[in-house]
Amino acid sequence: MSERAVAKIRVALAGWVREIVGRSEVEVNVSNPTVFGLIETMTKTYGDRFRTQIIDESRKELRVIVVKNDREIEFLQGLATPLQEGDRVMFLPPVAGG
């Protein structure tokens, strides 16, 4: 069996997403280094609630802002956006104005 690539990703979280994880910054080792893979990995650690707060499963749409290295993944390859060692991913509640 070939060894799968593992990437260490720095993850930043805010608001209620931070509350699910309990910290504002974590490091996650991802064996399937895409944004979707990162969410799957974090779901194993933090429970299904993490995934359901990030993705609206029925619509296959993001419920939060996901940023890879200061660029939103909507302008990259969405959930399939590849990640590599040292990347920084942020999961942020949407901005609402005030």
Place this chain on the structure above:
Amino acid sequence: MTALRGGHVGRILRVDLEEDKVSAEGLNFETARKYIGGAGYAARMLYDRIDANTDPFDPENMLLFMAGPMVGTGFPGATKWSVCTRSPLTYLWGESSASGSFGAELKRAGFDGLAVTGSSSSPSAVYIIDGRVELQDAKRLWKMNTSSTAREIQAESNDPKTRVACIGPAGEELVRFASIVTDEERVCGRGGMGAVMGSKKLKAVAVRGSERIPIADEQSFAAICEQARSAVRSPKAPTHTLERIEGLTRDGTARSVESLEKLGGLPIRNWRNGIFPEAAKITGSTMSNTILKGRGMCPQCGIIACWRIVKIQSGKYAPVEGHGPEYETCASFGSLCSNPNLESIAKANEVCNRLGMDTISTGAAVAFATECYEKGILTKEDLGGMALIWGNDEALVKMAELIGRRERIGRLLGEGVRFAASKLGEQAERCAVHVKGMEVPMHEPRRWWTMALAYATSNRGACHLQGTPAYLEWGLIQPEFGFEGKLEPFNSKPMAKATKFHQDFNAAFTAMGHCQFTIGGVIPFSIVAQAYSAATGEKVDHWDLLRRGERIWNMKRAFNMKMGATEDQDTLPERLLQEPLREGAAADRLPPLADLLKEYYVLRGWEEGKPSRRKLSELEMDDLIPDLWAENQV
């Protein structure tokens, strides 16, 4: 001229405080049709009735309380009413809106608007009860804070449903960013509307009515209201709509603080830093978990419970009880002052609301003073012995009190940062972050380039409500108007177009009386247009309303030109235009404002920064051509 058959009540109340005279004039339905009503109608009225020689504090300046055609009709979220005048902060178009029940009650009392001129020789109050109008002595209320004033009036009227809009000590003392506050603690915050009220010695306006607001087609209107509610409650509603409703209800507007900090969109340390590691301490979810005691919503909203009710019972900021700080306040008294103490922000918010001051401009004035202190421009002696260092939460609450009462350093800062800086010298002027005299609100234009253009061109100075094109960068899209996808930040391509659209859009829905939260990405504007049609009896679609919004925008611009505004005022302070942030997600970015402006003027059809003759004709505003282009007349 055919009258509009509903929405509007059909009358404007005129009060002359100089002459102690009260009269009513019929609503001009042609003007109402062209400028919708509310702030749009007010723009036309003010343009026609005052000129550049009218100082904002002159008795001749007109102060208008306006409620647009959808206010009080029962359409969800149609709660916004506006106060308009020549602003003492910018000397240009002044407008500020608040939600709550006051606007609807004004209409039920028989009027679409109240136009106040003159100045009373002693404090007075206007009572409008079911079409009857009385000017009453208000000496007993003078010096009272806004909360006590409203309670006193309600108690005297023996009717807790009497709605009150009043000023506090800040308005009486002519703080140039004094607000008007209602009994529901809804606030017309920006631009110094409360100072103009104070200059007229008008302490309060009380309204109570039982009239039914006419609706042209009751049956259709009821069905469209239900359609609007269903559209946003449906599981088929767009994800961004559902999330907006749920998120604003759960954590309020302040929920954005933490996200914006990580995105580089939060102003920090008087616009000098790009990161604020303690943002989580002042964000909406933290408020929900700590000082929040309840949530609420405007009567007639029924969609988003954005009100925060907070309570602090112990500690150095106790007691605090009432409406909690919004996003803008958490940023202005929080990150802008490098202050991570949420309770102090709630206290400062309460101080501002009780004294009657805009929390954005007050927080900005405190941040300005803090930087001046850091640089030695202001000394400890100037500050009455206070060490106004970054993050000194006790000092900033004290500063808010001093400003609101115009005591000591508050006498200077109550002039706003532009005038204060001009008195302190050139070095201070570099610390004063404003556009046209209005302190910049809490969305970082080096991150959201649409806001750079919106701030530079807003008719009331730096403003996030006269067009919030950053909504399109945040994913609050408008597919009905061709904005089907999120705008990519730092991409200048569609930004001028997006900004123009959002300004016209906001001008339209604000004039109608809609809340930005229920319109921006929530209720489709085609449904709003149907509701307007059913209410007024005039068939329109959403494009017609957008076109009227464009007309309103140009009307306000024409007003500014009449007041002496020039194209070169469409800019940003040096700090936001030439000094990049050194850290955070917006580091090393500067908005390409010159290019954006060039494109914007073309899209607007403006020449020399003002509506061209062709544009004025296209918008059926030909009567303004001689005023704006006098030198070209044959």
